[in-house]
Amino acid sequence: MAPLLEVRNLKTYFYTQDGVVKAVDDVSYDVNRGETIALVGESGCGKTVSALSILRLVAEPAGKIVAGEIMFNGNDLLKLSNEEMRKMRGAKISIIFQEPLTSLNPVLTIGRQISEGLEFHKNMSVHQGMQEATRLLKMVGIPHPERRIYDYPHQFSGGMRQRAMIAIAIACQPQLIIADEPTTVVDVTIQAQLLELIRNITKELDTALILITHNLGIVARYAKRVFVMYAGNIVEYGSAMDVYHYPCHPYTAGLLGSVPRLDEPRKTRLQPIEGQPPDLISPPIGCSFQARCAYSISTCQKEKPQLSELTPNHYAACWVSQKGLRQWQKL
Amino acid sequence: MAISENAANVSVRPHHTLWGDAWVRLRRNKLAMAGGIFIILLSLAAIFAPLITPYSFSHQDLTAILQNPSAKHWLGTDGLGRDVFARLLYGARTSLAVGIFTQIIVLGIGLPIGAIAGYAGGTVDNVLMRFVDFMYGFPDILLIILIKAILGGGIYQLFFAIGLVAWVDIARLVRGQMMSVKSRDFVAAARAMGGMGPYITERHLLPNSLGPIIVSVTFNVPRAIFTEAALSFIGIGVRPPTPSWGSMISDGYAVIFSSWYQVFFPALAIALLMIAFTFLGDGLRDALDPKMRH
Amino acid sequence: MPGYNANIGTQYVFNVTKAKQLLAQAGYSDVSKLPQITFSYSNTGSNPTVAQFLQGQMQQNLGINIVLDPEDSKTFSNNVNTGNFMWAFFGWGADYPDPDDWLPALFGTGAGNNHTGYSNPAFDALSTKALAELDNTKRLADWDQAQQVVMNDAPIIGIFYREGFVLVKPYVKGITTTGMDGALPGDTFYNLVTIASH
Amino acid sequence: MTRFVIRRVLWLILVLLVVSFVTFALMHLVPGGPWSRDKQLAPAVVAALNAKYGLDKPFLVQYGNFLVGILHGDLGISYSYQDRSVTQILMQGFPKSAILGGTAFILAMIVGIAFGMAAALRQNTWIDYVCVMFSTIFASVPGFVLGILLIIVFSVGLHWFPTGGWGSPSQVIMPAVALAALPAAFIARITRASTLETMRQDYVRTARSKGLLERVVLIRHILRNALIPVVTVAGPEFAALVTGSVIVETIFSIPGVGRLFVEAVFARDYGLIMGTVLFYAFIISFANMVVDILYGVIDPRIRYD
DSSP: OOOSEEEEEEEEEEEETTEEEEEEEEEEEEEOTTOEEEEEOOTTSSHHHHHHHHTTOOOTTTEEEEEEEEEETTEEGGGSOHHHHHHHBTTTEEEEOSOTTTSSOTTSOHHHHHHHHHHHHSOOOHHHHHHHHHHHHHHTTOSSHHHHTTSOGGGSOHHHHHHHHHHHHHTTOOSEEEEESTTSSSOHHHHHHHHHHHHHHHHHTTOEEEEEESOHHHHHHHOSEEEEEETTEEEEEEEHHHHHHSOOSHHHHHHHHTSOOSSSOOOSOOOOOOSOOOOTTSOOSSOTTGGGOTTOOHHHHHSOOOOEEEETTEEEOOHHHHTTOOTTOOO | OOOOSOOTTOOOOOOOOHHHHHHHHHHHOHHHHHHHHHHHHHHHHHHTHHHHOSSOSSOOOTTSTTOOSOSSSTTOBOTTSOBHHHHHHHHHHHHHHHHHHHHHHHHHHHHHHHHHHHHHOHHHHHHHHHHHHHHHHSOHHHHHHHHHHHHOSOHHHHHHHHHHHHHHHHHHHHHHHHHHHHTSHHHHHHHHTTOOHHHHIIIIIHHHTHHHHHHHHHHHHHHHHHHHHHHHHHTOSSOTTSOOHHHHHHHHGGGTTTOTHHHHHHHHHHHHHHHHHHHHHHHHHHHHOGGGOO | OTTOOTTTTTTOOOOHHHHHHHHHHTTOSSGGGSOOEEEEEEOSTTHHHHHHHHHHHIIIIIOOOEEEEEEOHHHHHHHHHTTOOSEEEOOOOOSSSSHHHHHHHHHSTTOTTOTTOOOOHHHHHHHHHHHHOOSHHHHHHHHHHHHHHHHHHOSSOOOOOOOOOOOOOTTEEOOOOOTTOOSSTTGGGGGGOEEOOO | OHHHHHHHHHHHHHHHHHHHHHHHHHHHHSSSOTTOOSSOOOHHHHHHHHHHTTTTSOHHHHHHHHHHHHHTTOOOBOSSOTTSBHHHHHHHHHHHHHHHHHHHHHHHHHHHHHHHHHHHHTTTSHHHHHHHHHHHHHHHSOHHHHHHHHIIIIIIITOOSOSSOSSSTHHHHHHHHHHHHHHHHHHHHHHHHHHHHHHTSHHHHHHHHTTOOHHHIIIIIIIHHHHHHHHHHHHHHHHHHHTOOHHHHHHTTOOSSHHHHHHHHHHTOHHHHHHHHHHHHHHHHHHHHHHHHHHHHHOTTOOOO
């Protein structure tokens, strides 16, 4: 069965005064109907830009989708006219942004911000929209929704605002929801509630979910498949189990190494990955991780590794692992 | 997992302060630089006027009254046979000084009062804003005539007179911006992190309400120049024969049909100065906009 | 104007060398030793141009830099009436066309409009005599002498007389303008004016 | 909200009282009085005039009489306009200035906001530069020149409008345009600056991610958030326009109240000064009050405790 969404060789560049930032440089991934996948990586590795590219919300004139295809239900979103694309946004694909503090319009009631999409996509009246908004707020666990729809964002806490964002995203029962680091800003207890809420809703509405995060703990619990991104491209992907227990890329291993584990007594100090992600304006020749990689061999500096299947359905782009010399494999 | 040493091409970004980074990006904005250079050039021309034009601003050549621009007098002569180009250059001294210094006074008084009123809210805001209302309704001409009578009519009294009344617009603008920005969420977050009032005001609130303030300043420059002309009518500011663009224009009214250039060239000078300030201001605003900093 | 004598005051003509001599006589051959001279005037109408012209002439001919002090009209009037000025420029309009109205009011010792503080007993004597004289020719002769005294003392410097220009449509008949007209030309004798058919 | 309005009205009255006292004091401190003339009046005449207008009474008594007069809605009498009281003068002149100023204000707001938003949305395109050009021209070219140009082109040249005067609506258009030029340019620039900042906010991206029409995003999400500085500026601009402008009323010979205050000050016409100053102070304070109320309407976060 063809995947719901298929991103093929997407390239999104930003043309700034300092030069061309290759934020997303030949990225491919796919999502099946009702499936939850995770896009993982440090901030600034292109996760959010790839998501925005799907919705074609990349900030003009600096940002531009240079190449690639985004197949959704069989047709390429990049080929759609602005009018057709606008009909997709919110109706077929919706997004939950990271910053609940600034992602809601401060001067418009929560109810209207939810009902707007409905009024437009399902041409409901304002009254119908507000009633539906009440139901949605109840669904996302906001107490006394019939009153809260008339409140303004600043009268909601951070967690409640994120719930409102979720309500907005699911208003038109989209086929795909992109959650861009939905819980980064809220504290841990609310984080768990929100993620449970998102999982239940996506199950109930059979919606596909792309979960974008840098928190590996979340990925393991919620995503079926994991795509690890670094410096604008995917360096490893596979089922969550495979990637967690048998990481085939030093960066993934490094990420896992820098996360405290509950199931193991902590013997050694946590190992952070030294250095900074490379400058995307003039990415290094060869593997973009080699500057920070302890296992880099000569080919790493000369040639850029391509993704290849190391174990069934488990791909990685690393010369060392493709040559089977995985010393970091301590698990 | 020891990390290899060849971190050659890793671009470690030096930590820029808000203003440091702004200067880097302002320098790259060609229009803003053009504006800045124009103002500097104008100031230099004003300072070195004697080298540029042989004529003095006060020498009356009564045989050459109201002459059109010619090779001898590039911009023609005025009603008393004085060279308009020379008066324009020397006039730049007054008008530039007035245009720039009054804005410093206006910002110096208006910004703090507006920021405090906007940020503090409650009775502080009420009292300050009622004082602003009082200043709005205040009969400034009466006070200015009094200043002239008591303190005499020099240029400092002029700055004092203009600065005294002109800050109210900026104060209200800053206060309005502060009130909506104050409750915006990153300020709440900053306050949660224990940021003190002034720190929050300077770091978060001001940079985000900069756009309209800069626009107000760019409009105040020509307004100050014209106010100077009105005040010199009462005898405050520069005295004849020292020229200023504003007074050259008001003198030119009477002969606007026969010698239009007397009004045209000073007005053009004011327009160019304002464009320079507008581009510089826009450049500054974009440079300081936190969102633009990658 | 009765009593008008064309050759009074004719001795004052534009003469730079004589002016310099007088300055030297007064001990100011080096003009920089002069105190700061301020010229006050009401900043309305053509006064600013007149003031700057005067300043230009003083500077170009005698090298004396005078400072101009423009004032709004009421402030200026107040300064003039309280003698709070060094050198001022103000005008005078007669109430009725006769020396009786001008001379005593402007030059009589302590007179209401004697802003220069001028006082010359000779003039006062002639003035009181002329005012009491009923015979017109004798009266005018006395005023003539009085004018001569004033001109020699030169407490004021007459610069110019304002001249009014009137455009009259051909079909408007009987407009007679006089020196005493108010704001509108010929308004003293409006009753004589007729409009011919046109 | 009504509690807030009542409190503000009380404050308004206090501000007006303070303004009136300060003006009264300044008037008497300033050199020269209503009767100062080059050709000095006889002392007896001056004494008689002072007695007639009650200027011989002590300062505070005069001020007291003025306040009592206000209670009866009488702003006092003018020395230069013998036939009418200050209240009458204002009431005759104000409607003209108000109509002219009001039209100019509406014009300035519509043109200003439209141009400002267009310039912000199409940044660095020809619209943006046209907006910069016009705002610079209108700010540096004195009102006088603009008025004359309009007359030459539209009435002398094209005979579309009369050259001035008052009475028929066609006499309002040109002066209103001359009056609205500078405020329109100012509001356009303020709107542009504010819209630029608002356009970059996250909630605008959220709105677009909901697939709303660009027009809806523009009005409901961008414009409403960008209005605060525009409204702030609009208050004083409205007050300044409605209380008449010396230059425009002179060129188009409109008997408004624009010239009154300046004339009154230079003539030391105490009655007229007090009347016009209080009148202007009332309008500007009232305008600023309306602006503060509008803050609450536009931005729910701004609540007055």
